[in-house]
Amino acid sequence: APTIAYTWIGILTATTFVFAGLMREQVCIYMCPWPRIQAALTDEHALNVTYRYDRAEPRMSVKKANAAKAVGQPAGQCVDCDQC
Known part of the structure; x- marks a missing residue:
């Protein structure tokens, strides 16, 4: 394979490791849209998984x-x- 393919695989692997491995809490807090979507989709009749x-x-x-x-x-x- 060409060198550029290996370069891009390395870049994607490194960014995945950094975001998922080292910065997972920050990614979940600032980049993940789920809390905002969940707030819009739930109401008083929605089931909640709680203790x-x-x-x-x-x-x-x-x-x-x-x-x-x-x-x-x-x-x-x-x-x-x-x-x-």
Whole structure:
């Protein structure tokens, strides 16, 4: 392949690494249009994925929850996603 093809592949690889690898938070805050689009598309009837304290407490891992359910103790509805 010509040298210019390798040059462009190198440039695109470097910019992808910089934007996605090193500056991902800044890219999401300043360049991503999704928050503005989401604000325009949602209303009071839209479904929101949020943490519900009343459903997930007491939270425990899946293995512990299964053991607790086996002896009749409440285990919450945590799916062990580690987001909390």
